[in-house]
Amino acid sequence: MFIGAVEIGTSKINVLVGEYTGRELAIIGRGECSSRGVIKGTVVDYKAASECTHSALEHAERDAGERIEAVYLAQTGGHLEGFYNEASVNVKASDNMIDGADIRTVCDLAKSKELPSGRMVVHNIRRPFRVDGRLVPGSPEHLVGQKLDVGYWTVHGQEQRLADNIHVIRGFNLEVRELVLASLASGHMVTTAEERQHGILAIDIGAGTTDFALYRDGAAHVTGVLPVGGTHLTNDLSIGLRLTEGQAEKLKLRFGRANVVTRDKNQKVWLDGNFAIGDRQFSQHAIEQITSARTWELLEVVKKKLGNAFSPETCSAGVVLTGGTAKLGGIADTAAKIFGVPAHLGETPSWVSENLRDPGYHTALGLLYYGVSAAAERASASRRSSGFLSNVKRLFANA
Amino acid sequence: MTRDSVNLPNARTWREIPQPVVPRAMSREGQWRLLMAAVRIAAASVIGGGALWAGWLVFAAVRENVRVMPAAARATPLRAPELRTDGVLDGAWLARTLALPAKTTLLELDLQKLRTRLLAEQQVATATLTKNFPDRLVVTISERNPVARVMTQMLGQKRALLVARDGVIYVGEGYDRATLETLPWLDGVKIVPAGGGFRPIAGMEQAAELLSKARLEAEHLYSTWGVISLARLATDRKLEVRTKDGRVLVYFTTNDDFFRQLAKLDYIADALGSRDPAASAVIDLSLGQDVPVMVTPAPAEEPAASGPRRVARLSSASTTRDEHAAMAFRPDLPADGDRPASHPTLFVPPHPQFSQPNREL
Numbered sequence: 001m002f003i004g005a006v007e008i009g010t011s012k013i014n015v016l017v018g019e020y021t022g023r024e025l026a027i028i029g030r031g032e033c034s035s036r037g038v039i040k041g042t043v044v045d046y047k048a049a050s051e052c053t054h055s056a057l058e059h060a061e062r063d064a065g066e067r068i069e070a071v072y073l074a075q076t077g078g079h080l081e082g083f084y085n086e087a088s089v090n091v092k093a094s095d096n097m098i099d100g101a102d103i104r105t106v107c108d109l110a111k112s113k114e115l116p117s118g119r120m121v122v123h124n125i126r127r128p129f130r131v132d133g134r135l136v137p138g139s140p141e142h143l144v145g146q147k148l149d150v151g152y153w154t155v156h157g158q159e160q161r162l163a164d165n166i167h168v169i170r171g172f173n174l175e176v177r178e179l180v181l182a183s184l185a186s187g188h189m190v191t192t193a194e195e196r197q198h199g200i201l202a203i204d205i206g207a208g209t210t211d212f213a214l215y216r217d218g219a220a221h222v223t224g225v226l227p228v229g230g231t232h233l234t235n236d237l238s239i240g241l242r243l244t245e246g247q248a249e250k251l252k253l254r255f256g257r258a259n260v261v262t263r264d265k266n267q268k269v270w271l272d273g274n275f276a277i278g279d280r281q282f283s284q285h286a287i288e289q290i291t292s293a294r295t296w297e298l299l300e301v302v303k304k305k306l307g308n309a310f311s312p313e314t315c316s317a318g319v320v321l322t323g324g325t326a327k328l329g330g331i332a333d334t335a336a337k338i339f340g341v342p343a344h345l346g347e348t349p350s351w352v353s354e355n356l357r358d359p360g361y362h363t364a365l366g367l368l369y370y371g372v373s374a375a376a377e378r379a380s381a382s383r384r385s386s387g388f389l390s391n392v393k394r395l396f397a398n399a
Numbered sequence: 400m401t402r403d404s405v406n407l408p409n410a411r412t413w414r415e416i417p418q419p420v421v422p423r424a425m426s427r428e429g430q431w432r433l434l435m436a437a438v439r440i441a442a443a444s445v446i447g448g449g450a451l452w453a454g455w456l457v458f459a460a461v462r463e464n465v466r467v468m469p470a471a472a473r474a475t476p477l478r479a480p481e482l483r484t485d486g487v488l489d490g491a492w493l494a495r496t497l498a499l500p501a502k503t504t505l506l507e508l509d510l511q512k513l514r515t516r517l518l519a520e521q522q523v524a525t526a527t528l529t530k531n532f533p534d535r536l537v538v539t540i541s542e543r544n545p546v547a548r549v550m551t552q553m554l555g556q557k558r559a560l561l562v563a564r565d566g567v568i569y570v571g572e573g574y575d576r577a578t579l580e581t582l583p584w585l586d587g588v589k590i591v592p593a594g595g596g597f598r599p600i601a602g603m604e605q606a607a608e609l610l611s612k613a614r615l616e617a618e619h620l621y622s623t624w625g626v627i628s629l630a631r632l633a634t635d636r637k638l639e640v641r642t643k644d645g646r647v648l649v650y651f652t653t654n655d656d657f658f659r660q661l662a663k664l665d666y667i668a669d670a671l672g673s674r675d676p677a678a679s680a681v682i683d684l685s686l687g688q689d690v691p692v693m694v695t696p697a698p699a700e701e702p703a704a705s706g707p708r709r710v711a712r713l714s715s716a717s718t719t720r721d722e723h724a725a726m727a728f729r730p731d732l733p734a735d736g737d738r739p740a741s742h743p744t745l746f747v748p749p750h751p752q753f754s755q756p757n758r759e760l
Contacts, residue, residue, distance in 0.1 A: 046424075054426045075413075113410060121412040156410070163416045170418050171425045173432040179413045 002028075004060065004068035004174065005367035007182065008053055008165060009076075010038050010208025010231065011324065014364040015056040016356075017064035018372070025372050027356065027365075029064025031056040040208040040227040041076035041182075043164040054172045070177035071169050072371035074185055074363050075122055076209050078227030079158040085113045086127075086151030096144045098131065103141060103148070110152045120162055123155040123181050125220045137218060155181055155223055178371040183211030183223050185366030188373075190322045190346025191215060200317035201310065201339065202346070203302060204363065205325035207231050212302050214309055222309045226301055230325035233294050240290045241282055247271060255284055256291040258331035295331060299338045312340045322346035322362045475533045476502045486542025487573035488522065493538060496520060505530050521569030521596060545571055546607040547627060549585040549600075553592065564611075566603035568596065581622065583610065587630025587639070602632045605653050609638055612657045617665055623647075637685050646678070652685030660684040667692055 005016045017029030033056035037048030061068055087109035091098050111124050129136040131145035140148060166176045187202035196215040204211040210226040233256060238248035255269050268281040303310060318341040321331055326345055335343035348357040352365060422430055482493045497513055510528045517526040522542055529537040545561035549568060552558070561571040562585055571579070585606075591598040606627055613621040625643035631650075632638060638651040647668075651660050663684055671680055677697030684690055 050426050050429075054428045058428055111410070115410045119411075120415070121410045154410070157413075159411075159416070162413050166413075166416055166418060167424065170420065172429040173420065173425065173436060175418060 001070075002064065002066045002068050003177070003368065003371070004057065004071040005074075005364045005371065006053065006057070006071050006169060007074040007185075007363045007367065008038055008041075008043070008049065008168065009035055009206055009363075010041055010229065011035055011206070012360070013053050013056045014361060015053075015060035016361070016364045016368060017060045017066065017068055018368040019064075019066070020372055025368060027353070027368065028066065029060045029062075030356070031058070031060030031063060033059070038208070040078055040229075041206070041225070042079065042161055043168060046164065046168065050168050050171050053168050057172050057174070068174060070175050072178040072180055072367045073165060073169055073176050074182040074367050075157065075162065075165065075179050076182040076206070076211055076225055077157065077161055078209065078225060079161045080122065080155055080181070080225045081157070082153055082155045082223055083113070084151055084153050084222075086110055086149060088147055088149040091146055091148060096146055098140050098143050098145060098148055100141060103129075103139070106148050106150050107152075110150050111154070113154065115156050118159050119156045120159045121154055121156050122162070122179055123153075123184070123223075125153040125155070125184075125223070127151040127153065127219055127221065128217045135217065153220065153222060178367075178374060180367050180370055180374075181211070181213075181223055182206075182209075182363050183213040183225065184220060185364075185370050186211065186322050186346075186362040187213040187215065187220070187366070188370045189348070189362045189366035190320050191317075193218065195317035195320075198317040199315040201306070201315055201319045201341075203299070203319060203321050203326075203335070204323040205229055205298070205321065205331075206323045206363075207325070210298060210302065210323075210325075212306075214306055214315070216314055222306060224302070224305050226298070226305070228298050228301070229323075232298075233291050233325065233328075236290050236294050237287065241286065243271075251282065251287055252291060252328075255287045257288045257329040258295040258334040259292050259329075260285065260288045261330065262288055291328065292330070292334065295325075295328060295334055296338065299335055303338055310339070315339070315341050318342035318344065320344060320346045322359045324360045326359050475504060477505055477508070477536060478534045480536040480538050483537065483539040484542060486522070486540075486544070488540070488542060489573060492572060497538075505532060505534055505536065508536060521563075521567050522571060543567060543569065545574070545579070545582055546603075546610050547585040548579065548582045549588070549590065551590055551597065560597075562600060562603060564604060564607040566599035566601060568600065583624045583640075584626045585629070586626050587628035587632075600629070602629050605632065606638055609640075609651055609657045613661055616658060617661045620661065620665060620668065635685070646680065648681045650681075650683040650685045654685070655687065663690055 001020045001022075003018045003020055005014075005018065007014045011034070013033045013035050015029075015031035016027055017031075019026045019028050033052040035049070036052050037043060037045030037050075043049045057068065087106050089102055089106045089109065091102055093099060093102075106129075107126070110126075115121065127150065129140040130149040131140050131143050132147050133149075134145070136143065162179070166179070169176050183202065183204055186204040191200050191202055197218045199214075199216045201212060201214045207230045208227065209229050212224050212226075213220050214222045230252070234245055234248045234252050237243060237252055237256070238245050241248065241251070243251065251269075251271065262285045265283060265285045267284045269284045269287070270279055270281055272279045319332075319335045319339050321335055321343065322345070325331075332343040332345055346359060346362060348359075348362065348365070352361075356365060420433060422433065425433065477499065479490065480493055480497060480499070482488070482490050496517060498516075499508075508528075508530065510530070514526050514528055517523050517528075517538070517540065523540050524543050525541045527539040529539070531537055543563035543565070546564050547562045548559050549562050550557055551560055551568070560568050561574075561579070561582070562568055568590065585600070588600050590600070606629055610621070610624075610627065613624070623642045623644075624640050625645070626639075626641045628639040628641070630639065632653070636653045638653065640649045640651065641647070649664060651657065664682060667682055667690065671678065671692070671694065675694070675696060679695040679697070681693040682690065683692075
C-alpha cells in the first residue's frame with residue numbers, strides 16, 4: 001500500500017510517499033513545493049494552494065515511481081482548539097473486576113461533549129486510565145477496583161477550514177485517510193517513548209504557526225497551535241530595519257538568533273555580502289535583538305497557553321524544538337531559560353535517510369509514522385471487537 | 400450503563416466531512432488521475448468479464464469433449480434409462496426411441512440430442528433428461544392426450560391418426576383400442592403435410608373444449624357423437640357435430656358457453672326421443688335463446704320421400720309472438736298424423752330453466 005504524507009505549510013508543502021507492507025514502512029518518494037494560497041496554516045486561496053499541493057504530490061509520485069492510494073494529512077491552524085473532559089464510572093461486576101464494557105462506557109462518557117456549531121473533532125487523545133485514583137499506564141481490563149476514571153484531550157477545529165484542506169487533496173482524486181494534528185506528528189518524530197513517559201514538551205515552530213504538544217505519562221497531555229511563526233520574525237526585521245520581506249528573510253536565515261550574543265553594537269553585517277550596488281550594512285546586535293525578542297515572546301506565549309499543565313517537575317525530559325524556525329541559533333538556550341528545563345533541538349531518528357534529516361521534514365515523517373501506527377492500532381482493535389467471542393458476548397449483553 | 404442507555408451527545412468528527420469527487424474543483428492533474436482511474440476500472444471490468452467468458456468457454460469445451468474426461472468417469476456403463484411419464488408410453492418405447500448404443504456411459508450422452516429425438520415423437524409434449532451419476536439416466540416426459548381422430552391420406556394410403564388438444568396430429572402409441580374407438584372423427588379441416596408429419600390444426604382448442612366438456616358433463620350425448628366438423632368455425636364460429644348414426648346434426652357456437660348449449664341439447668334430445676326416437680333432426684344451438692330444430696320423421700314411418708317436415712322452435716319469446724307457437728299450446732291441438740303432410744307442424748316444449756344448470760347431466 002502506498003501512502004502519502006502531506007503537510008500543507010505556510011512556506012512550503014512537503015509530500016512523502018511511504019510503502020506500508022503491514023509490518024514496516026519504507027519511504028520511497030519525496031515532493032516539495034513552495035506554498036501559495038496558505039496563510040498561518042489555513043487555505044485562503046483554494047486554486048493556488050491546490051496547484052502547488054498537486055505539484056508536490058505529482059513530484060512525489062514521480063520520485064517514488066508509484067501511485068499514492070491514500071493520504072495522511074497534517075492539520076494545523078489557529079482555528080484549532082482543545083479542551084479536557086473526564087469521566088468516571090463505578091465498576092459493574094460484583095467482584096469489582098473491570099471488563100471491556102466498563103472501559104467502553106467510561107471512554108464514551110469522557111468523549112461525549114457537545115461542540116459549538118460548525119466545530120468538528122480532529123482528535124480525541126486519551127490520557128491514562130485511573131483505577132481508584134491509581135494511574136494505569138496500559139489497559140485496566142481485568143484489574144480490580146471500584147472506580148474507573150479516564151480523561152480525553154479533545155482537539156477540535158472549524159469545519160470549513162478542515163474541509164478546505166481535505167478538498168485540496170480530493171482535487172487530486174486522492175482520499176484523506178487520516179487527519180493528524182501537526183504537533184502530534186512532529187512530536188512523535190522528535191521524542192522517544194521514554195521521554196514521553198517522563199514528560200516532554202515538543203514545540204514545532206513553522207513559518208506561519210507554532211504547534212506544541214506536551215507529553216506526560218507516555219501520552220499527549222495538552223496540544224495547541226499559535227498562529228505565530230518564522231514569518232513574524234521576518235516581518236519584524238522588515239519593519240525594524242526597513243527592508244523588503246525577501247531581504248529580511250535573508251538576514252534572518254544568516255544572522256537571526258533567539259538570544260543576543262553580540263555585545264558590540266557597532267559590529268556590522270552585510271545584507272548580501274557581494275559588495276554590489278544596494279548592498280547595505282546592518283548592526284548584528286539589532287538583528288539579534290529583534291529576532292530574539294519575538295522568539296522569546298513566542299515561547300512565553302506557549303508557556304502561558306500551557307498554564308498549569310506545564311511544570312518543570314512533570315516535564316523532566318525537557319523541551320524539544322523542531323520546525324524550520326528551530327534552526328535559529330540559540331533557540332534551545334532561550335527555551336531552557338523560559339521553561340526552566342533542559343531544551344534541545346529535535347533529532348531525526350537514525351533510520352531516516354540523510355536527505356530527510358532536515359527539521360522541516362519532521363512533520364511529514366511523523367505523519368507517516370503516527371498515521372500508520374494509529375491505523376494499525378485501530379485495525380487490531382476492530383479485529384478484536386469483531387471476533388467470534390466478542391460477538392457472542394455482545395449478544396448476551398444486549399439480551 | 401451503555402451508550403444506548405445514557406443518551407450521550409455525539410460530537411461530529413472530521414470523518415463526517417464528505418469527500419466528493421467534483422471534477423470542476425480538480426486541477427488538471429487531478430482530472431487526469433480521475434480519468435485514468437475510470438479507464439483502469441473499465442479495463443479491469445473488461446479483463447474480468449473476458450476472463451469469465453473464457454472460463455465459461457473452457458468449461459463448456461471440457462463438458463462437451465468426452466475425450467478429455469478422466470478414464471475412471473467413463474468406466475461405468477449406463478443402466479437402462481428410467482422413464483417417468485404422465486401417459487401411456489413405456490420403457491420399451493423409450494429404449495426404441497433413444498436407441499442408445501450398448502455399453503455407453505453417462506458421460507458420453509449428449510442430452511440435447513436425445514431430447515430432440517424424444518420430442519420428434521409428436522406424442523411427447525415435453526421432455527427432461529437428467530443424469531444421475533454414476534450410471535442412471537432419468538427421462539421425464541409429459542404426453543399429449545388425443546381428443547379426436549382424423550383420417551389422412553399420404554402416398555395414396557389412408558391412415559387414421561390422433562389429434563391432441565393443441566391441434567398436433569400424431570400416430571399415437573400405447574393407447575387402449577376401445578378408448579380410441581370412442582373418439583369422434585374430425586372433419587372439415589385442411590391437413591397440411593410439414594416435414595415428416597403434419598401442421599397442427601388451427602382452432603382445435605375450441606373443439607377440444609367442447610368435446611372434453613361433453614365427455615365430462617354429458618357422457619350419454621358424447622358417446623353418440625361420431626363426427627365433429629370445424630368447417631364453419633373460422634367463418635361462422637360454429638362447430639358441427641353429427642351423431643354416429645348420422646340422424647342428428649347439431650350446431651354449436653363458440654360465442655356461448657358450451658355447458659349451456661349442452662344443457663339445451665340434452666333437453667331437446669329428451670323431447671325428441673320421447674316423441675319420435677327414430678327421427679332425424681338438425682339442431683342449431685348457435686342462435687342464443689332461439690333453438691331451431693328441424694325434425695324429419697324416420698323413413699320407415701313416413702314412406703313418402705316428400706314426407707311432412709316438422710320444425711320446432713324453442714323460445715320463451717315465441718310463446719307470445721309466434722302465432723304458430725301459440726297454436727302449439729292449444730289443448731285441442733291435433734295429433735301429428737291428423738295434419739296435412741304438406742304443412743310443417745310447430746310444437747313448443749316448455750322453456751327450460753338454464754340459470755341453474757342440472758349438474759346431473
